[in-house]
Amino acid sequence: MHDDSPHPPPSSAPASRRRRRRLVAALAVVAAVPAGWFALDALAGPGAPPKPSARPAPAGEGPGASNGTAGDRKPGHGGGPLAGKVVVIDPGHNPGNFQHAREINEPVDIGTNRKECDTTGTATNTGYTEAEFTLDVSHRLRTLLRDQGATVEFTHDADRPYGPCIDERARIGNTAEADAVVSVHADGSAVGNRGFHVILPAPVRAGAADTSPIVGPSRALGEHIAGTFARATGSAPANYAGGGTGSVVRADLGGLNLSTVPKVFIECGNMRDPKDASLLTDAAWRQKAARGIADGISTYLLG
Numbered sequence: 614m615h616d617d618s619p620h621p622p623p624s625s626a627p628a629s630r631r632r633r634r635r636l637v638a639a640l641a642v643v644a645a646v647p648a649g650w651f652a653l654d655a656l657a658g659p660g661a662p663p664k665p666s667a668r669p670a671p672a673g674e675g676p677g678a679s680n681g682t683a684g685d686r687k688p689g690h691g692g693g694p695l696a697g698k699v700v701v702i703d704p705g706h707n708p709g710n711f712q713h714a715r716e717i718n719e720p721v722d723i724g725t726n727r728k729e730c731d732t733t734g735t736a737t738n739t740g741y742t743e744a745e746f747t748l749d750v751s752h753r754l755r756t757l758l759r760d761q762g763a764t765v766e767f768t769h770d771a772d773r774p775y776g777p778c779i780d781e782r783a784r785i786g787n788t789a790e791a792d793a794v795v796s797v798h799a800d801g802s803a804v805g806n807r808g809f810h811v812i813l814p815a816p817v818r819a820g821a822a823d824t825s826p827i828v829g830p831s832r833a834l835g836e837h838i839a840g841t842f843a844r845a846t847g848s849a850p851a852n853y854a855g856g857g858t859g860s861v862v863r864a865d866l867g868g869l870n871l872s873t874v875p876k877v878f879i880e881c882g883n884m885r886d887p888k889d890a891s892l893l894t895d896a897a898w899r900q901k902a903a904r905g906i907a908d909g910i911s912t913y914l915l916g
């Protein structure tokens with residue numbers, strides 16, 4: 614969930630930059646763009662191809678080392694089409710956040726402004742939390758990607774008391790030099806609001822944030838995922854965001870603003886709607902969701 618719900622807003626993170634300019638067409642949808650603190654320079658782009666990558670990605674390399682998840686950074690099985698590709702999965706929120714209100718409310722710098730370190734996320738009426746959901750889908754997604762040979766790293770695996778903060782979540786993807794990062798969420802919107810949407814980074818240049826190199830490739834990543842997620846799950850694009858396109862562009866998420874590598878969020882469904890909740894709480898559906906995300910990542914990476 615991401616600032617669109619009765620719950621406290623979710624998260625994001627800081628940045629550095631790489632020079633990869635992509636000219637582009639205008640963004641179709643710009644949502645939730647609080648005016649003032651960023652430069653919307655109308656550069657976003659369709660389909661920039663992912664960077665070629667043939668990193669050996671040894672175990673223990675990268676951000677995992679700093680957050681206790683280094684063991685997750687294992688190369689995928691042997692060859693496989695995604696051999697040499699690095700994917701960072703960011704399970705939204707953390708089940709422990711509920712017990713650490715003070716820490717997760719501590720503001721961090723997201724370039725454009727300061728924002729809460731992290732949020733609790735939402736939950737279904739029956740008490741299935743978004744944090745449980747995101748971890749479950751992330752585990753399934755990791756297995757599918759490793760089966761294709763990818764090197765997969767998590768930002769956390771509920772192996773820390775809370776967080777990480779949104780700035781650290783972004784930093785982990787950056788340090789890993791990930792070919793793609795996906796932050797997994799489910800929304801907390803009104804009853805009757807249904808379906809999924811991906812969230813793409815807006816052009817933002819402020820403080821430590823400069824998304825200009827990643828706007829184009831992130832859009833390509835997100836569009837792949839939106840298509841394959843719909844096919845795998847049978848879910849429709851959100852009927853309450855993105856105008857039916859299944860994608861929304863946002864400038865207020867630190868996890869996107871501070872990313873220097875292609876990154877999107879996906880809101881898999883609305884936990885507060887009973888019909889969507891019946892899907893989100895079903896393990897077989899979550900496997901389909903993971904398959905949909907994995908297929909989008911792999912088709913993006915294989916260009």
Ligand SMILES: [Zn+2]
Binds near residue numbers: 614705706734799
């Ligand atoms: Zn969330």
